[in-house]
């Protein structure tokens with residue numbers, strides 16, 4: 190690891206808005222971490238936390254947690270949130286595969302998946318954050334009717350996700366193959382992550398999918 194990454198990794202544990210262990214917060218994030226009763230939104234694979242920070246900044250009525258396995262990237266977002274004195278933004282360093290140890294069933298109001306790694310070869314598809322095993326985890330943690338939002342530049346991941354959602358019985362609420370030709374929602378186009386800005390500069394179209402799982406009965 191380069192020197193700067195090592196320093197940021199070490200500094201992560203001293204940041205008040207970062208957790209790397211559940212620390213008894215499972216089922217109690219709103220009350221014991223954010224000290225309110227606001228809905229909890231996750232950004233999965235948040236990298237430097239661009240989306241999490243901007244979403245929290247624009248919506249004081251919600252709590253936002255950015256999750257990523259890479260500590261030095263999280264450090265950037267967590268430090269920025271502290272500089273902005275955002276009491277409704279936090280960060281968790283974890284593999285997404287482990288999030289059931291951090292959150293209780295029904296604790297999450299909505300999930301954002303922003304520019305996840307596409308993992309193209311067939312053998313790696315189970316690592317995709319929209320593969321069936323991940324969808325099952327999200328389903329268990331979301332409140333009934335909780336929305337999942339995906340933004341990606343990757344065509345393979347986009348079509349894979351649409352097929353997987355059909356197979357898994359999810360309800361597709363929005364499917365925009367080129368977000369910037371039609372959308373006007375500021376949460377969709379007004380917040381751009383580092384990867385999104387790079388893809389747009391390269392002339393790629395940004396795809397957006399929103400879905401939920403049907404509730405029983």
Ligand SMILES: C[S@@+](CC[C@H](N)C(=O)[O-])C[C@H]1O[C@@H](n2cnc3c(N)ncnc32)[C@H](O)[C@@H]1O
Pocket residue numbers: 233234235236237238239256257258259262283284285286303304305306382383384385
């Ligand atoms: C392509 S980057 C996108 C970062 C950010 N969302 C953005 O749009 O700028 C994907 C991020 O997902 C994280 N990631 C991928 N798979 C993960 C997993 N299974 N658990 C935790 N983080 C993961 C990576 O560490 C990386 O920071």
